[in-house]
Amino acid sequence: MGSDNALLPVAPVFLKSLRDHVYGLVRDAILSGRLKSGEKLNERHLAGQLGISTTPLKEALRVLEAEGLVRSEPRRGIYVTFNAGQAEEMMLARAALESMIARQAAKRAKHEDVALMRELIVEMRAGLETVDVLQLIALNERFHNVIHEASGCGYLRRLQGGQSIYTHTARLSVLSEERERFLAVEEHEAIANAIADRDPDLAERLMRDHVIRSGEKHLIRVSQA
Amino acid sequence: MGSDNALLPVAPVFLKSLRDHVYGLVRDAILSGRLKSGEKLNERHLAGQLGISTTPLKEALRVLEAEGLVRSEPRRGIYVTFNAGQAEEMMLARAALESMIARQAAKRAKHEDVALMRELIVEMRAGLETVDVLQLIALNERFHNVIHEASGCGYLRRLQGGQSIYTHTARLSVLSEERERFLAVEEHEAIANAIADRDPDLAERLMRDHVIRSGEKHLIRVSQA
DNA sequence: CGTTTTAAATTGATATATCAAATTTCAGAT
């Protein structure tokens, strides 16, 4: 017989439940503005429109309520709550959490983590010339992920992940600017150095400023659309 | 599966909706350790134990999952996810968010806000002598609330509120220490001054350090219990 | 007409029933 770990279980990602799917649909509709702030969400109507029962929809709406994208008035209804102000606050939340993660990473990062970060920065710098924005997006994500892993903060990472409001197209749009690409790499390098130098205060501050600066740029793009 | 006496049936008199009530019960049971990390939560069993149907329970569990206190494996079950490490991360999340709120407050605070903060500090300082810990707790809360209001950050405030893991008894325990009361007032005053001086960087740093320092003290108490 | 009352319709909240994936049980084969 083969070894026990020859085959790993199928990732549960492929078996997405109805409620998770619906959650994604509604969240997307809110963030993209197709469901506008203040709009009332009728459970029966929505469920019928989606071709499902109210049970998984209600669960999805609870999660959205916990995330602060809808507000539930008991026995009255559920209303969309999202506007430019909240988008900015979500960006600030991301900055706060991501910078706290960077702070922890600066305390706990191993040599391998630092090495990996530097590798990615070299790749980014090389990628500055090319116009393969998709690859830059992937590199950006990998860079942040290395810091997340190094921090060992699973909960903070999860919480931070919930503050993402930017679509793929928004990322594409922002990183297609030459200057933005340059700035991002510079900032990433400074953050990597701070972590390598075991300087939590600096890493935190640099990460906060990085997220806020690039976040504001994103918000401008989003509000224009 | 959860131990049979971890949760008692809901009282027949409920003010909020069943799901909100149940959410609070289960959350409390997890944070207080009556439901231990890794334990599986059987929906039918739990609902029966609480004397309710599975519908409101499922909604409550979704919210707890969104908050990261339980983890749901599709088609398999729901498991409690909470330990000392996560408690510390929640405290760090609170520090990150509360300090970001303080930063915004330092940018936006009105004269009245500053005046109110200073009033509260005077009251706190006077209260240092007395042993009315309950009043100090109330003053503490009011102080933080003034900053929240001044910041104008409703979303951040909400998110921050979800990171609270301390029970009333934990607060009581910590603030009954003379030295802790003194430190808290000193730190609050420094924060108020930073906000009054329109110094976002300082306000942010002082608030972060304040939350982390007093949080660590809380965590020690909690882990001892 | 405008205001108040009351009845009907709507709808969120909850309960129950059904479905299907996952686990467990256990007979039969090796």
Place this chain on the structure above:
DNA sequence: ATCTGAAATTTGATATATCAATTTAAAACG
């Protein structure tokens, strides 16, 4: 005994039904 695999059981996921608060419509009254 150990392994295999099919049947029974459990249980999360979903659908449907019921209940009760709220809103809307309509009727009654001034």
